[in-house]
Structure formats: C-alpha cells, structure tokens
Amino acid sequence: MKFHTITLNINGNNRVVTVRSADTLLYALRGKLGLTGSKPGCLNGDCGACTVNLDGWPMKSCLMLAVEAIGKKVTTIEGLQNAPIQQAFVENFAFQCGYCTPGFIMNCHSLIEQHPDADDEKIKEWLESNICRCTGYAEIERAVKSVLKKNRVP
Amino acid sequence: MLPFDFDYYKPETLKEAVDLFQYLDQQGNQPMFFSGGTELITLGRIDLAYTDAVIDIKDIAESKVMKVSGDHLILGSTLSLTEIEEANLFPLLTKTASEIADHTARGKITLGGNICAQIFYREAVLPFLLADSQVLIIGPEGKKVIPINEIFHEQLRLKRGEFLVQLATDSRFITAPFISIKRRQQWDTGYPLITIAALKTGQELRVAISGLCPFPFRSKEVESVLNNIEMSLEARVQGAIELVPDPILDDVEGSAEYRLFVLQNLFYDVLARLER
Numbered sequence: 001m002k003f004h005t006i007t008l009n010i011n012g013n014n015r016v017v018t019v020r021s022a023d024t025l026l027y028a029l030r031g032k033l034g035l036t037g038s039k040p041g042c043l044n045g046d047c048g049a050c051t052v053n054l055d056g057w058p059m060k061s062c063l064m065l066a067v068e069a070i071g072k073k074v075t076t077i078e079g080l081q082n083a084p085i086q087q088a089f090v091e092n093f094a095f096q097c098g099y100c101t102p103g104f105i106m107n108c109h110s111l112i113e114q115h116p117d118a119d120d121e122k123i124k125e126w127l128e129s130n131i132c133r134c135t136g137y138a139e140i141e142r143a144v145k146s147v148l149k150k151n152r153v154p
Numbered sequence: 155m156l157p158f159d160f161d162y163y164k165p166e167t168l169k170e171a172v173d174l175f176q177y178l179d180q181q182g183n184q185p186m187f188f189s190g191g192t193e194l195i196t197l198g199r200i201d202l203a204y205t206d207a208v209i210d211i212k213d214i215a216e217s218k219v220m221k222v223s224g225d226h227l228i229l230g231s232t233l234s235l236t237e238i239e240e241a242n243l244f245p246l247l248t249k250t251a252s253e254i255a256d257h258t259a260r261g262k263i264t265l266g267g268n269i270c271a272q273i274f275y276r277e278a279v280l281p282f283l284l285a286d287s288q289v290l291i292i293g294p295e296g297k298k299v300i301p302i303n304e305i306f307h308e309q310l311r312l313k314r315g316e317f318l319v320q321l322a323t324d325s326r327f328i329t330a331p332f333i334s335i336k337r338r339q340q341w342d343t344g345y346p347l348i349t350i351a352a353l354k355t356g357q358e359l360r361v362a363i364s365g366l367c368p369f370p371f372r373s374k375e376v377e378s379v380l381n382n383i384e385m386s387l388e389a390r391v392q393g394a395i396e397l398v399p400d401p402i403l404d405d406v407e408g409s410a411e412y413r414l415f416v417l418q419n420l421f422y423d424v425l426a427r428l429e430r
Contacts, residue, residue, distance in 0.1 A: 002159040021162035021208065024195065027155050043155070044196050045259050057236070058258040063192050067162050068210070107258060128342065129258035 008069050010035070011079030019066040025059075026050045028066035029076060037077035037102045041131075048130030051103035052076050058110040058129065077102035084150065085109050088143035096134040104130045108144050116151055118144075156198045164210045168292045168319065171211055175315045176294055183207045187317045189217075189232045190264040193271050203272070216290075216319050217266070226288075226322040231266025235278065238265060244323060246332040247281040250351050253336040254278065266318045270310050274403075276370050279306060280334075280351040280362040283372040285327035290320040308369035330355050333427045337416050339408055347408045348416050352424045357381075359428055361421075366413055367399055380421065391421045 005018045010033065017032045026043075029035040029052070038061050041049035045063040052061045053075035080086060085108045088094070095101040104127075111118055111126045118126075123144055127137055161183075165171040171187070178185040186205035188194060189212060197203035211217050212232045219230040220241060227243055235251045239260065242248045254277055255263055268278040279302075282289075287302045293316030302321070305311050310318060334351040338344040348365040359381050362372040379385070379393040395418055402410040 002161055004162070021160050022156035022158065022198075024155055043199065045192060045255070045262075048256075048258060051258060054261075057261050059261055060258055063195055063259065063262045065162070065191065065195070068191070068212075125252075126257050129256040 004067055006067060006070050008066070008074060009072065010074045011076060012073075017066070021065065021067055023066045024062050025052070025064040025066045025069050025074070026061035029061060029074075035076050035078050038106075039099055039102055041100070041103075046131070047100070047103075048107060049100050049103040051106045051130065053079075053106050053110050056110065056113055058107045058126075060129075075106070077106060080105065080109060083109055084147045085112060085143065088146045089140070092139045092143040092146060094135065094139040094143040095132075100130060100132045104132065104140055108140070108147075111144065112147050112151070116148065118148060156195065157201070158198070158204060158206070160205050161207045162210065163208065164213050166213050166215075168214055168216060168297075171209055171214060171317070172292055172294060172315060174209055178207045178209075179315065185209055187211055189267040190234065190262045191267070192259065192263050193267065193273065197272065211317060212264075214319075219320060222325070223322075225325045227325065227328055229265060229321050229323075231269075231318045231320060232264050235260035235263050235265065235268065244281065244328050246284070246328075246330075246334060246351060246353060247278070249332070249334040250281055250349065251278050253334070253346075253349065265321070270312070270318060274368045274370075275346055275349070275364050276309075277336075277346070277349045277351075277364045279310075279370050280349065280364055280372075281332075281353075282306075282321055282323065283362045283370070284332075284351060284353040284360045285323045287321050287323040287327075289318060290322070291316050292319050293317070303372070308371070327353060327355065331428055333424055335420055335423060337420065345407050348413060348420060350417070350420045350424060352428055354428045359424070361424060363398070363417070366402060366417055368401065368403060371399060373397060373399065380425065387422075387425065391418055391425070394421055 007014050019028050039049035041047035043062045045060050050061045051058050175185050183206050185207040188208045188210045194203050217230045217232040239248050239252050282302050288299050289302050331354040336349040337347045346365050350363050352361045364370040375397045376394045404410040
C-alpha cells in the first residue's frame with residue numbers, strides 16, 4: 001500500500017494519521033499532526049534540528065519513515081514539560097536564534113536519560129549529532145553538565 | 155520527503171521476505187530490501203535512489219540477533235550501529251562503527267545497511283574482512299554461509315533477491331590487538347578521508363582500508379609487504395603504498411596525492427602501535 005492510516009504514540013497519546021509510505025516522520029509530525037517543534041533543516045540527517053526521542057533514544061525524524069514509528073513511543077519537544085534540560089538551556093544561555101534548540105534539547109534529554117554518568121567524551125560524541133551556527137557548544141555542554149551534576153546529588 | 159511513492163511491506167520471516175521480493179520482481183516492480191533506510195531516504199530525496207516497493211526486514215528475528223554461539227559472535231544485519239556500540243561485544247567493530255556518521259544517525263544506520271550501501275565508505279565491513287568472518291545470506295536459492303572474503307569484492311556480491319542476514323566472527327579475532335583510525339580533512343565531524351582498521355593475529359598484521367579507493371578493501375599483497383620485517387620500516391610502508399589498488403579517489407574531500415600522503419602516515423601509525 002502506498003497510503004496507510006496508522007496509529008502513532010506521540011507524547012503519550014495515540015494519534016491516528018494517514019500518511020504516504022514515503023512520508024518521513026518529520027513530515028507527518030509537522031504537516032499532519034501540527035507538531036511544528038521538530039525543525040526541518042538539512043532534511044538529510046546531518047543537522048539534527050528535527051531530532052525527537054524514540055523509545056528513549058534520539059532519532060533524526062527526517063531519516064525515518066512515519067510508518068517505521070508504528071509501535072514506538074515518540075516524544076517531541078512539545079512532549080517535554082519543564083524537563084530539567086529545558087531550564088538548564090535558559091540558565092546557561094545555551095541558545096541564540098533558537099532554531100536548532102528543539103533538536104539539541106531532545107538529544108541532550110536522551111543523553112541524560114541513557115547515560116546519567118556521561119563523561120566529557122560521551123557528551124562530545126552525542127553533541128556532534130547536532131549543528132548550531134550561532135551559539136557555540138560550550139553553553140550547551142554546560143547545560144548538560146549542570147543537569148547531570150544535579151541528578152548525581154544524593 | 156521523498157518525491158515518489160512506494161508500497162511498504164514488513165515481513166516477519168525470512169521466507170516471507172524472499173518470496174515477497176520474488177513476487178514483486180515478477181510483477182515488474184522494483185522492490186528494495188530496507189533496513190535502516192537512511193540511504194533510500196537521503197538519496198531518494200535527490201533522485202539518486204528509487205524503489206516502488208520497500209521490504210522492511212527489521213521485524214525478522216534472525217536479522218536482529220546479537221549473541222555468542224560457541225566460539226562465534228553472531229550479529230544480525232538490522233542491528234543499529236548504536237546497539238552494537240552500546241553492547242561492545244567486538245571492540246574493533248565498536249571503534250570503527252563509532253566513527254560512522256554521527257551518534258544519532260547511528261541509531262538508524264544498521265550494520266547490514268552500511269555494509270551494503272551505495273556510499274563508498276562502508277567502514278563497518280572492515281573489521282569483518284580482517285576477522286575472516288562468515289556471512290549468512292538468504293535468497294531464492296535458500297540460505298548460504300560464505301566467508302566474507304570470498305563474497306566481498308569492492309561490495310557484497312549479492313544476487314538479485316538476496317539479502318544479508320547475519321555475520322559470524324570467530325572469538326579469537328574478537329580479542330586480538332587492534333587499531334582503528336579515521337582521518338578527516340576538517341575537525342572531528344567532517345566527511346571521512348580515510349579509515350584504516352588493523353588487527354594483529356600472532357605476529358601477523360592485517361589491514362583494511364576505506365576512503366582511499368571507491369570501495370573498501372583488504373589486500374593480502376599490502377599485508378605481505380607490511381609484514382616483511384626483513385625490510386626497513388620505510389621500505390615496507392613505501393612498498394605497501396605501491397600495492398594499493400586503483401583507482402585512488404581524487405575529489406573535494408582530498409586529492410589522490412593527499413590521500414596517499416595520509417595513508418602513508420596511517421601505515422606508520424599502525425606499525426608503531428601494533429609492532430610494539
């Protein structure tokens with residue numbers, strides 16, 4: 001079938017959507033479901049602006065077909081409700097124009113969840129998946145570290 | 155977004171996938187096996203890849219295996235590079251795979267997808283070439299197990315309707331000393347220039363290279379010269395350089411001359427590390 005009416009679990013809710021087989025998850029989120037927080041950038045898997053969280057792991061939604069997300073738990077930036085990393089971005093001035101920020105936050109949120117003991121090398125490895133041309137990475141790295149540090153306090 | 159439509163199938167068994175491909179092929183379709191799918195999605199967007207029927211093999215149990223069986227590590231072709239990296243059961247593969255694309259993308263790129271890709275780097279194959287791994291392939295003629303060095307010549311020589319299911323690697327190669335180095339022209343995130351992976355078994359050094367030619371390769375001739383300790387270090391490196399296959403890539407990432415310069419230094423690095 002070239003068209004599918006599918007149920008996607010997005011931000012904890014089951015959403016029914018009709019997509020082409022060829023539609024990316026990014027397109028379905030933005031064009032079909034009105035979730036425009038995930039940003040289209042390169043559309044080629046390079047920039048990371050479209051990053052969402054898929055079953056706890058970061059995923060570039062431009063690199064995934066919407067039909068591949070059936071049975072997965074998708075979290076977009078709209079699904080984060082005052083997550084610690086969001087406040088940390090504000091406190092550490094970790095954005096400027098803000099276009100790449102949702103992707104960065106979803107990637108950083110996944111990192112904090114998956115690797116609460118992440119060291120500098122791990123943080124650098126993960127942050128290389130996202131491109132920001134105006135802020136620089138130092139503030140973003142500081143934001144990640146501030147959350148990791150708070151989470152380690154007994 | 156892709157500018158063409160296709161049917162999407164997600165078979166749950168090897169037989170179902172193979173039969174489906176044959177059926178669609180006979181109906182005049184252009185079916186494609188699909189694992190991570192990143193190449194179809196990115197190249198299809200700019201009309202460099204096309205299919206009208208995607209057969210997604212990620213739900214097939216055999217293709218998702220990651221286990222030690224006797225003396226062999228078995229890895230399924232639809233495991234993502236991130237899954238392989240996190241499990242770290244084959245350190246040389248972990249190191250080589252962890253340099254492919256970027257961390258998030260590696261959560262989508264699969265082992266089989268990288269090995270069978272159109273993109274010429276295909277670095278994930280290097281550790282398996284070095285370890286004389288066996289590949290399990292399924293197709294219209296059934297299952298077959300073949301040494302990877304007999305079926306990988308510039309690319310995995312699959313017949314129409316076949317796909318890679320698993321790779322099996324002897325544990326003695328898993329624990330052997332190794333080095334894997336990726337050189338880029340720019341920073342840590344630029345496109346790859348050359349990746350070299352090397353393994354030491356006994357006193358024998360094995361090397362496999364990606365990014366030098368428009369295909370990854372392991373060359374017994376190159377290894378023979380590098381292992382000739384009766385020659386001076388400089389003569390071994392120079393002799394190995396003269397034996398690499400043609401053509402040498404000459405593109406925007408690096409001229410042929412520059413690539414050979416980088417390779418020369420990589421050979422020195424490998425020998426320094428593994429001949430201590």
